[in-house]
Amino acid sequence: MKTGKLTGAKKNENRVELTFEEAVITIEVITENIVRVLNPCWKADYASIAIEKNVSIGTEFSFAEEKDKICIETSDLKLEVGDDFAFSFYDKSGKCLLSSYSGKRVIKETISEKTKKLLEAEGHKAAGGSKDYAVQVLFNRCGDEFFYGMGDKTGFLNKGGYAYENWNSDIPQLHNETMPALYKSIPFVMVKKTEGQPYGLFFDNTFHSYMDFGKENSSYFYYGADNGNLDFYFMTGDHLKDIVGKYTYLTGRAPMPQLWTLGYHQCRWGYENAEDIRKVAHLMRENHIPCESVQYDIDYMDGFRVFTWDEENYGPKGQLINELKQDGFKAVCIIDPGVKKDEGYFMYDEGIRNDYFAKDKDSEVYVNEVWPGDAVYPDFGREEVRKWWGDSHKILTDMGVQGIWNDMNEPASFRGPLPLDVQFHIGDRLTDHSEVHNVYGHFMSMGTYEGMKKITGKRPLVITRACYAGSQKYAAVWTGDNQSVWSHLRMLIPQLCNLGMSGFTIAGTDIGGFGGDSNAELMVRWVQAATFSTFFRNHCAKGQIMQEPWEFGEKVVRIYRKYVELHYRFLPYIYDLLHESQENGLPVMRPLVLNYDDDANTYELNDEYMVGENILVAPVVDQGVTKRMVYLPKGTWVDYWTKERYQGESYIIADAPIDTLPMYIKENSIIPMYENVQYVGEKAYDKLELLVAGKEAHYTHYQDNGEDFKYMDGEYNLYTFDWENGELKTNLVHEGYEKYKTVEVNVI
Template sequence: MEKLGKRVSYQKAGQQVQIQFEKGTAFVNVLTDRIMNVFLPLETKDHRSKAIEGDKEVPTEFQVAEAEGALVISTSNVVVKVYDDFFVDFYDKNGKLLCADSRDGRVFQSQISERFIEFLKAEGHEVPDATDFDYPVQVIKKIQGDESFYGLGDKTGFLNKRHYEYENWNSDIPQAHTDSYKALYKSIPFLITLRNDCVYGLFFDNTYKSYVNLGKENEGYLYYGADAGNLDYYFIAGETMPEIVEGYTYLTGRTPLPQLWTLGYQQSRWGYECAGDIRDIAEHYRDLKIPCDTIHFDIDYMDGYRVFTWDDKAFGKPGAIIDEIGKQGFKVVTIIDPGVKLDPGYSKYDEGIENHYFATTPEGEVYVNAVWPGDAVYPDYGKPETRAWWADNQKFLLDLGVRGVWNDMNEPASFRGELPEDVVFTDEDRPINHAKMHNVYGHLMSKATYEGLKKYDGKRPFVITRACYAGTQKYSTVWTGDNQSLWSHLQMAVPQLCNLGLSGLAFAGTDVGGFGADCTPELLCRWVQVGCFSPLFRNHSSKGSTYQEPWRFDKQTIDINRKFVELRYRLLPYLYDLFRECEKTGLPIIRPLVLHYEKDEEVKNLNTEFLFGEHILVAPVLEQGATKKMVYLPEGTWYDFETGKEYAGGQYYLVDAPLDVCPMFVKAGSVIPTYDVVQYVGEKPYDTLKLLTYPGKGSYVHYQDNGEDFKYQDGEYALYEFHNENGVLTAAMSHAGYRPYKKITSTNVVTNETTEVVVAK
């Protein structure tokens, strides 16, 4: 990226500082006392962010002054120093350097001789070109030496991203994902940097293909580069990692409170090809008494894979099977892909052609590629009219009885090669190309889907998406895409879900059992023990692979799956409380231990455990054949979830973990709300709240509402405050906007004594 030369002058306008250089103008925008935006308009003069909606600027006092060759911009918490060539450094209020630009540029460190490089190229290997590797948009930040890096969404690899390199380019990859994969389905260019004495966040808001290298190229720096667009990034300051997550989700939005049933167990498969298959799944779950709320319909329910249609021959009268299993308590989620079949006479194609809703070639012809229906065209979701049309089409699904919509293939995927970068889309009111639209295509599809469901259903929309961008959490839950029935993919699920949560995407899950390849009974049993705590809890598999519903194996597999699905339903009120906290603070449901214990060196690279909220620590078995688990417990006192056995924190324990056990530990002083097990949400009213209390001192706030609509935003909810003094519980209702429980009990897990709780009004 070309340097700007010496600083010439500056102007302060509101909370924006405009800085003139010899070769251009740059900006530093003060959004809050902790969030600063660095902006260099290389392509457009405005941000036009897809991730950030609304005005995030908060009235903030700050000073601008010249000092020691720099322009110094200071709030009460952050000091920004801007130098010649638009080098930008960040300090805390006490003058400690947090984040600094490298002045030396990129230095390619290669141990490979020129002669050997030629051999590598001849064999088809990709070899970096050390002479020409700067990007048109680029920022290089110094690595001080002790950094750990977290975030970046659903990237492969381990929790700490130090020494990894990645690309942000939403990609449909059916092959088994390994650490070497630089891109998957989502582009979340948000990074949390943790050092021994500080922590901060960086969000690079650019939708073009971009690149992140975290000390792999050179130990002395990290870099972010993009193929085009503006240099547009946000520095987020805070004292702790939770404050960084809170700041980032303040910018890009937070996961809204979901309907309660969406937190139940869900069953799916690409391969339920008729109404009889669906009926069989429903009957098995009810006969075996394995709780289940949702059955997903994959692409076979459509007529020739035409979106917003129904296959009468295989699935019967439109909506009839949905109504039938609905009487058993099942809710239905249907898949929808963006590709619209090129089929004159098919209403959705004709409507799109007539109203210019589809992407075009540079010559103005409708662009055609191929997906499941064959020749297909692509809705231009960047056009408001197209989003409104897509939103209105959700009514077709709702009228069938559908309760949620699953957006797939929206990278966008295509069968005849990737869409060329010059395919023409729209950015609200102006044309743009596919190179800029690609990473936000799934985001905008999800936004349109969410708005349609909200408009025609009135309930909290349930949208699932495979591809997304930063900020999609406002509209959709996500899953990690086409994983495989491999132990390595189960192992990768933990850091993936943790980093998705840190990246704002709190409502996330993996395909339990694995989507591709063949699951084994042991793998399914261990995977359901991770899925039990995943916000999205869905068993999903691929046509052609082994069926992996629990009864496809043996009685032990059925019993273990039932045990952990029932545990999920017991913990629903705790999980729902976590979602309420997430809506308020942005903190995720599944959390790496480092989020709350960032000073503990043992947890910075801990990939095999996670926190379920702040109170429950889960240490699943992730290796084939293992019946014991090495567990690290951080500072404090912990208790076994089931037995109440006490453990001192700050050390490792080898615990027994036979196939039907997932080690779980609860923080001292915790109060864990539970419900009685039901076969589905809505089977019976939740009239009784059962609290599990653990020795120690602590407090807990429990939230309750109708679990369906938006009335809670008008005060129709209840808040209970519980205070635990070494197992003795006191309770009060701090907000009484919803019907109270008929009964609340408290069980001391150590003594196994149960008492009734009296709630003070």
């Protein structure tokens, strides 16, 4: 991307337009600590999909032209730009945080043609060399950076030394730590150095893009894309939490969920009739394992036609759903984007009649294959198509469906990937699959969310596999088709923590693994590790052994029940954290580095996590382990089970027999808890229990009806609790909802 010499600069309100010999680049001051850099090398009037509102705040900044550079300075940061678009960002003390790399990429051919032919003859996949991209920027790497974010990319918490691609991909094979891409594209990274302020970079480009954090060369890291603009946001703050807050300020924050959606869900691709569903629901209650839904995978549809019901195998529409509703079960069903090509099928006929489907380069409706066979793809980038799709959910809600699970929306296809020249729209603008691919699932979730909200008036549960930055405004996520292997259990923590720091506060993994055969020990350790995840579901695939807890014997049922009940006990704490995230964007499940980014022991801690500020969880993620080392950060920590106290900034050896999840409560904290129920709504939550650790503590607690949007009109309660010298002081800061009948204190 050539720019040449800087020839001029002009300030216009919150923008500075820089003129180079071969480019015009705009610097936009969003806030005192967020700056946008735009090189419109593709399209000057491009409207962001991730950022849907005007985020610019009137911010005072100075602008100065010097001999060979321009300087832009706010109260919190400074940017200098010179010839060839050489730039540097500084913090308010003048320390350089990030600068462009002055050299060129070291483009290497990794193997010779001779070696390549030999490897291919042996059946090996030969790696090709690297290349320059149409859109590209290189940054200096000092060597002491730690990289976080990027959604649920595989591997470890710190992404330094790895390279990734943003290209939503349906990959059923075993996910290993070096996989470049999975189902989601979230081109956001936070960088923490051993000294100095952290910063974040969000690259707002939906085309196939590439992010290398020092794998290619230890001297730099880079962003590249096949097309689109160079459009990135630089943000800084005193702590990593500040960066999460600023990123979610830009791309939006997940709305409050219905309370029941945070409970436990059971699922299998392979419940093939009403009796299968009915049996699982019955055994959940018989074994006293709390459960909100037995979810419907693709088998419930008539010939895999979306928005239909297989009455032959599942009974009359609505009958099974209403039957199970009497015992507290809510219906959640899967919906794929592929519409069966079938004249006489209402969704196909309506889509054809209204010209709602994507077309090939010859303007014919594009056809590929998914579960129903030949299928066509709705053009979700168009508002009228999203409305049609969203309104179609009334067919399901009329049967009693309460939650929607969007799958196969990368979009997946069985006859090879969709060609890049398949024609789609973004709004009224005609474009192609190369631009739309990474936001196809985003647009589908948007249409689903808006449709369900309009139809039901309640907070929609939309779960999606594929998404883009900003999709957290419309959908919860899970990490896709994982496997029943210990390496995928180990990956749960960094994946969910990085998703949380990337804006997705409601996220989970398939407990026990989707593909492959699980076993008793793996199931127990998985449900323990996932106890505080905000999407809490056991799911597995057809053709694998059954994965309901009773399939592994009474001991597993007993332990499994213990941790599902524990999840329900802590629901008000989880709900409080989600309420707080409306203001700060912070996730429920956090890596320790997010809370303690001044403690180098936390920077690459892959096997522990925190729940908010007050709970530390250290799951066992290796087979046969009954003791494990746990790092406790600054403070005093209380073992939840034994009540033993430990001083922080130290390592301890924790006992972890098969029925024990090591977890610790931070001294001087209050944590709200509910009584156990078999499902949310079984009885009123009219009693609040406060778990108190320490002699002094303060806590703010939020309460509403957990269903609709009335809280936005003031129908909620906000309490503050202060614990001092054995006495609890309660203050109802805002009263707009039915109060608790009793509040009890349980002192550790």
